[in-house]
Amino acid sequence: MIVPLLARVPLRHLLPLSLVVWAAVAALISALAQMHSYDGAVESDMRRSMGERLNLEQQRIEVQHALGNRLQVRRIVAGLGLLTEVSHAWLTDRDGRVIASLRRAELGKPFAAVLEPEPAALRAALLDAASRDARKVQFLRPEGAEFMVGHAAVGSELRLLLSIDLERPLVERLYASRGELWIEGGVIIAFAALLAAALHRLWFRRMGRMTEALRAIGNGRLDTRIALEGRDELAQLAAAIDQMAAQLQDRQTNLQQLSTILARSPVIAMEWENSPGWPMNFVSESVGQWGYDRRELLSGELDFASLIHPEDKARIVAEVAAYLVDGPDEYRQEYRLRTADGRWIWVDDRTWLARGGDGRVTTISGVLLDISPQKQTEDALQASEDALRRINAGLEARVAERTAQLQVLNEELESFSYSVSHDLKAPLRGIDGYSQILLDDYGSALDDEGRTLIANVRRGVAQMHVLIEDLLAYSRMERQVLESRAVELAGLVDNLLAGRAREIAAAGMVVHNSVPALSVQADRDGLALVVRNLLENALKFSRNSKPPRIDIGAREEADKVLFWVRDNGVGFDMKYHHRVFEMFQRLHRAEDYPGTGVGLALVRKAMQRMGGRVWAESSPGQGACFFLELRK
């Protein structure tokens, strides 16, 4: 009863009030303790003062009684009435009769009889005192009584008995000390009140602010802050709450943003109960794009399973049942869903499961995305791919066919070229032979011009022969089967240089061969042809240099080997680089540097056939460097 009642009182009132009440109770207890001590003090004082008085009266009465002065004795006893604490006084004789009293009517009556009107406790105490035989002044006080009985023997016959009131002196004492009690109580209560006020100011006023702020936060006004001053626990608590409110506000803002984004996104977020039909606990606003009202879905009128396409439903139900039992707890499914207008759409459902402590799935959450357009695109893509594949197949067949035709034509052409070259050589040999005979046999019959003409014919034949040889070599290079094997590069170069030693010496050529011991994968003859051509090329174009110089070198690079031949000849402009390796292309006049324009074309063809590469670096007048890239 009291506890619920107290619980309704705000703490900011209850605690200070309790403090003051406590102080009041403490003051009361203190006052009661003091009052109790007063009781003892009053009794003690009374015993002393009455003892002194009775001691005196004992003597006076005894003297007057001895003198037989009864009136004086009566008046002495009656005079005790001056003492306000004395309620009554009697002097009894040996027969127990009253011979003096505060009341004249009691004179001569038995003591027991005059006590009849008195209260029982007082009467008992007085009779007890009257029965005692002691000369000494004595006092009796029954337990808890507000009176005291005094008695003293007077001579051997008389007994003086007094009823003494303790109540009035006690009350007077209390009344006299009320100021003291007031001050004490006042100080305690004032201190408690001050403490209560301080508590109120320091604690509850601030707590009130905190409560109001919390209420505001609870009502959703998350921008509310308490901002309590101080460093005490309350201020720390307020700071923590402010921090919490700030975080909540941030989260709410984020949530609102997310909610807004989600509402406008093609993604639909859902949460299902793990129960048959998968009723929905949560559906995002974005479900409106499927024509559904989220309240309709959340009302339980529709369960989710009923929206799944009948052809997909059994699969989905089985998969989900398996996931619920064995996991994984995150999975994706694609299936068709019915929209509010009856259309079927494909959805990509990314689901995650939440499990309770017993491992049982409590909630199923997921985000669903309408992937119907992608599905349509995929279908279209698939169709296109199929068509393309068909077209490709046709194309490949045609390419193979054309390649075969080309091959045949190429072979025919090569055969033709070879045949032509070969066949051209026979008449050329005839021209050469007959011109030689003409010169030998009929040289003398000819004048100088005739001999010069014949000599020109013979030079043209020789040049024609070289050209045909080159073309044959080129043709062979195209046709012959190359064998790829390890070729020792340094040995190859040494052999070739040895073969040209005389020519090199004659030209005063300085050759610096720094090719290390490296092995490359190539056709030996093909490679020899290539290197020989490069050497010849270098010898030819550096012939006029002083002195002519050729550097030959090679180095390993990853799985390749780089080989170069550098000369200090005339060089060429790099803008003509692409022409250097073309057939019959010449950058210099034949008169200055004779040649057929086939050599470097032959080098490129050979390198192509061997799976390598050739290129050059040069600038006019600065010499040239030809590089080969070969497989290790």
Added chain:
Amino acid sequence: MARWLILFVCLLAGALTACSPPPPAPMRVGVNPWVGYDPFVLAREQGLLDPARVRVVELGSNNESIRSLRNGVLEAAALTLGETLRLADEGVMLKIVAVLDTSHGADAVVASAAIHSPADLVGRRIAVESSAVGALMLSRLLAAGGLRFDQVEVVTVEAAQHENILDSGLAEAVVTFEPMRSRLIAGGGHVIFDSRQMPDEIIDVLAVRASVLTERGDDVIELLASWERGRRALEEDPAGAAALLAPGAGLSIAEYLAAFEGLTLKGLGDIETLQPGAAPSEADGVHKALVETLLERKLIRLRPDWKFLIEAAPAQDAQRLLAGRP
């Protein structure tokens, strides 16, 4: 919050201040053995007064009453006018609120058989209470016998001890009053002089401390009403009163009743007889002999200020109280 706290503190303070002061102790009025004061005793014995407000204390002598009044042990006392004037002259602030009785025979000089007249007292010992009335009586006694003070031997003896004074041989004559007068006569003494020979000189009044009148006016009215109730009860049933009171006075009923023949009890209206006239001398005129004697015997130094001394209002209030009027 502050409102609650203030309310609570006010309630608490109210509860504590409700602790009213204890009621004052009963107002003590001292009476000596003079029978003329017995209406107070009768009122007490017959429950005609409120014991919570008034306590009648029977004392052994005038001196005891005077001393107690002077010392503040008594709030009021029944005294002779002369004693009252003496106390007032001492500077004790007193008010006379009632005339209780006048003596015409109840105060007497009782002598042993050998003494027949005041003139016989030459060279004799006379016991007298050290009081104004004692001095007055002695003065009148000597005057009646044509004696001077130095011709007699004066022994001071408390009134309550007068009873046996002649038998003990301590004195041949005693200036006394009822009931000791009757007791002495019963013991063989005889009256050689009494207050009949000095009419209206011995007047008993009720004197209260001036402060008590101010602070406890209602209790003074109750005291006066008690007197009046006791007086009326005594006059209505003298025998009943005598039966109740005589044993305490050490008298028989007959003696007790006889004792009253020598005095006249006064009602509350008799205070008017003391009212001062236009001039102080007029008041002195009524009690001229008393005042002169007191001055002559140097028992007082100044003439009394009757206007200050006499306070008639409480008696009037008490009369209204008794008449049932507000």
